[in-house]
Amino acid sequence: DKCRPNKCNFECGLICPVNRQKKECVRIIDIEDTTVKKKIASIVEDACIGCGLCAKPVGGCPFGAVSIVNVPTELSNDIINRYGRNGFRLYRMPVLKQGKVLGFIGQNGIGKTTIVQILTGKIKPNFEDFDNTYSTDSIINKFKGSEMHKYMTKLYNNELKISVKPQHVESLISFVKSKGFDYTVKEYLNLRSLNKSRLDKIIEDLELSSILESKIIFLSGGELQRLLCAITLASDADVYIFDEPTNYLDVRQRLNIAKLIRELIDNDKYIAVIEHDLSILDFISDYICILYGVPGAYGIVSHPLSTSNGINIYFDGYIPGENMRFRQSEYSITLNTSENTDIVYDTSKIQYNGGKIVYPNYELHIESGNIPREGSINIIMG
Structure with a gap:
């Protein structure tokens, strides 16, 4: 989307050492973009030497559209999907096991959403072909001999009912508004095909009773999170996928969600959880897969690891079983044990007035007060 050959001087091609040797590495091609044709720069990867000159802000692409990344060559046979030529690559698929909870750990932008879309059948993998x-x-045969063959066979034979808790909770408000609906939480739950006996317990455990009469469009992030988790948990499904289920929640609510996910475990169920809170991931998961790579360029799924070992490996940045270092340095927490402290002076300068904010079924009362303008960290607790 950033590439604009009609607004540049083809800097990426002019600076390319391969192009300057009268060979073709960077070229301009025509592509179909929805209903119109447009031109875009394309890199011939077999000819690219990985110098990175075309990606530099000075002398290279003026729009920052180029990213040169050296992907490990031993993974060349493990590519699952690619978004167009020179687009994002996903290597390997995680292994889902019935009766176990799989946890995903990794930074954003390296393929977790793509994996969810493949696991739910929304995207058919193209294997870079x-x-x-x-x-x-043909897709099923591609997984033959792997642990995912059974899952993919069931998926494409329409033998799996899948329930997904989406990553972006605000999408529910967007959906309701786009349809012109004005549902309360209770009305929306009644419209869904849910296990009513299980739903009553989930409503109690997730403390949703107090918002049943609230309009969905007025819910906070935490309330939306608990509502969407409740819908997923109360669905009768063969596959449960929770994409960041504890965002916006306090520690107690996170533990409640984790316990309810563990209660879903059944010999016939597949369960996968994408979570950034490592303590919750440790509690929920039976095993994990680490996702690593370069955001927006490529993502690699590790082989399954035990939960405790996998979390330690993630901190270390090195996977011994694959001889793969995916981070230059380990994560470490250095505690400052110095007893020397500086005198804290009262520098309160920002005053704010009290007041009241009213929503349907909810009121927020604010007392007047002040906030130090300089040298302070202010925490909102509740």
Whole structure:
């Protein structure tokens, strides 16, 4: 989207050492973009030497559209999906096991959403083969001999009912507004095909009773999170996928969500959780897969690891079993044990008035007070 050949001087091609040797590495090609044709720079990867000159802000692409990344060559046979030529690559798929909870750990932008879309059938993997459209049978055969063969067979034979808790909770408000609906939480829950006996317990455990009469469009982030988790938990499904289920929640609520997810475990159920809170991930997961790579460029899924070992490996930045270092240095927490403290002076300068904010079924009362303008960290607790 950033590449604009009509607004530049083809800097990426002019600075390329391979192009300057009269060979073709960076070229301008025509692509179809929805209903119109446009031109875009394309890199011939077999010819690229990885110098990175075209990606530099000075002398290279003026729009920052180029990212040169050296992907480990030993993974060349493990590519699952690629978003167009020179687009994001996903290597390997996680292994889902019935009766176990799989945890994902990794930074944003390296393929977690793509994995969810493949696991739910919203995206059919192309295996970086843009010239062929794979049939469902061909996709299943690609996984033959792997632990995911059974899952993919069931998926493409429509034998799996899948329930997903989406990552972005505000999407529910956008959906309700786009349809012109004005549902309360109770009305929306009644419209969904949910296990009513299980739902009553979930409503109690997630403390949703107090907001049942509230309009969905007025819910906070934490309330939306608990509502969407409740819908997923109360669904009768074969596969449960929770994408960041504890965002916006306090510690107690996070533990409640984690316990309810563990209660879903059944010999016939597949459960996967994407979570950034490592303590919650440690509590929920039976095993984990680490996702690493370069955001926006490529993502690699590690082989399954035990939960405790996998979290330690993630901190270390090195996977011994694969001889793969995915981070230059380990994460470490250095405690400052110095007893020397500076005198804190009262520098209160910002005054604010009290007041009241009213929503349907909710009121926020604010007392007047002040906030130090300089040298302070202010924490909102509740």
